[in-house]
Amino acid sequence: MGFLRFLLAVAALPSAVALVPVFVDVFRAVATKGDAAPLFALGGGFALFLAVWAVCPAKPVRVYILGHELTHAVWGLLFGAKVSNLKVSLNGGSVMLTKSNVLITLAPYFFPFYTMLVVLAALVTRLFVSPLPCPVAWLFAVGFTWCFHLCFTLKSLAQRQPDVVEYGHLFSWVFIWCFNVFGVVLWLWATTEISADFVWSSLVTHLHAVHLTLWKWACYCWSIIPCNR
Secondary structure, eight states: OHHHHHHHHHHHHHHHHHHHHHHHHHHHHHHTTSOOHHHHHHHHHHHHHHHHHHHOSSOOHHHHHHHHHHHHHHHHHHTTOOEEEEEEETTEEEEEESOOOHHHHHHHHHOOHHHHHHHHHHHHHHHHSSSOSSHHHHHHHHHHHHHHHHHHHHHHHTSOOHHHHHHOHHHHHHHHHHHHHHHHHHHHHHHSSOOHHHHHHHHHHHHHHHHHHHHHHHHHHHHHSOOOO
C-alpha cells in the first residue's frame, strides 16, 4: 500500500505543478478588475496576522487545536462517521471517530477551518445579495484566517506528525499542496466576482498544457534512449 501511495503521489505531481498557474490566473483576474482595494484587503488581513504571529509570544494555540479537531470531526461526519469525545487543551487535542480515511486524516492540513467559515458565510450571502456586499471586508477576513492556517500548518508539518507518517511523506505533501492551492482558488472565487467558468477554463487549460509537455518530454527521452528494436 505504501508503494502504491508513492506511485499515486508521483502521478499527481504534474497536477500539483499545473495548479500554480491556475492560482496566478485567478489572482491576476482579481488584480485586473481595476480596483486595488480587494488585493489590499486580502494582503492586509494576511499581513496583520503575520505581524501578530511574529510579535506576540503567546500564539493562539488553543484556537488552532479547536479548529484542527473540528476539521477532523466535520470531515468524519461527511463520510458518515460518528463523532464523540472532543477534547482541546494547550497541550493538544483529540476527537473520537468511528472511521477514518486519507481525507479525514489530512483534512486539518489542507482545509483552513476558519477561512472556510468565512467563505461559507460569503457564499450564503451571495445567494441573497449580488454582488457580494463589502467585498474588502470579506477578503480581509479571508487573508487573516488563511495566514492563521498557513502559519500553524507549516509549524505543525515541521514537526513529526503521525497523520503525515501514516500515509507517507511524499503522498501527504503532494496531497496537502494540491488541496491548499485549490482551496485558495476556491475562496478567491467565492469572495470576488471571478466566474466559475473562468476558474474551470484555467484549470483545464493548464492541466492539459502540463500533461502535454510531460508527454512530449517522455517521447523525446524514449527516442534518444538506445535500445535493440
